[in-house]
Amino acid sequence: MSTILTDHIETPIGPMLLMVEDDVMIGLEFDDQPERYMKDLRRRYPELAMKEIANPCGFSDHLRAYYQGDLGAVDGLPTKGGGTPFQERVWAELRRIPASTTISYGELAGRLGDENAMRAVGLANGRNPISxxxxxxxxxxxxxxxxxxxxxxxxxxxxxxxxxxxxxxxRVDRQADLFEA
Structure with missing residues (x-):
């Protein structure tokens, strides 16, 4: 049986539930959607127990720092999404997108070597368990x-x-970038 350590984190856009196993973040979801994360958790961990503790591995502090303006505070935190090999590739590529930057689904698919895989990239993006x-x-x-x-x-x-x-x-206002340059 897996024991998942959890912590509830208050954010300006609603409470989040942090989930950690073996010092690795396995989930971070907005807590108003338990059906979303519980379905994924049950698939990944058929036998699980959840235990609430404060600030597992210091991850909660990193998240609070992000929400307080330190955008790099969550970079480098260890994660394990438990997806298919393709999903894991998409999620790894997502982590390479710097804060304050956006890319399109097509650009993301291109980075993965197949510009026509936009739909598959979108589906993998939607299954990301670590918001x-x-x-x-x-x-x-x-x-x-x-x-x-x-x-x-x-x-x-x-x-x-x-x-x-x-x-x-x-929509992202690309014109604003032109005026700031």
Whole structure:
């Protein structure tokens, strides 16, 4: 039986549930969607016990620092998403997207070697069990629109704004970058 250490973290966009096993983050989800993370956890850990503790491995402090403005505070935290080999490749590539930066699904597929795999990339992105740390919120539509996010588009908008990405009318405002240069 696996014991998953958990901690509830208050954020400006709602409480999150952090999940850790063997000193590795295995889940980070907004806590208003338990059906989302419990289905994934039961698939990955058919026999599991959850134990609430404060700040497992110091990860909660890193997350609080991110939300307080230290955007690099979550970089390098150890994660294990428990996905298919393709999903793991997508999630690893997501971690290479710097804060304050967005890319399209097509660009992400191209980085993985197949520009036509946009749909598969989108599906893998949507199954990411480690929100924020594996920054699926940084992936947008090819026209700059903010497309699906498991935590909801208002949270995606907030996260991108928090990271300094200008958003106007539901899309990344690339023109704002031109004026700041």
């Amino acid at each position: 924020v740390v594996v920054p699926c919120h940084r992936v947008i539509g090819s026209d700059g629109t903010l497309t699906g996010y498991g935590g909801g588009l208002p949270r995606k908008t907030w996260l991108l704004n928090h990271e300094g990405v200008p958003i106007r009318n539901g």
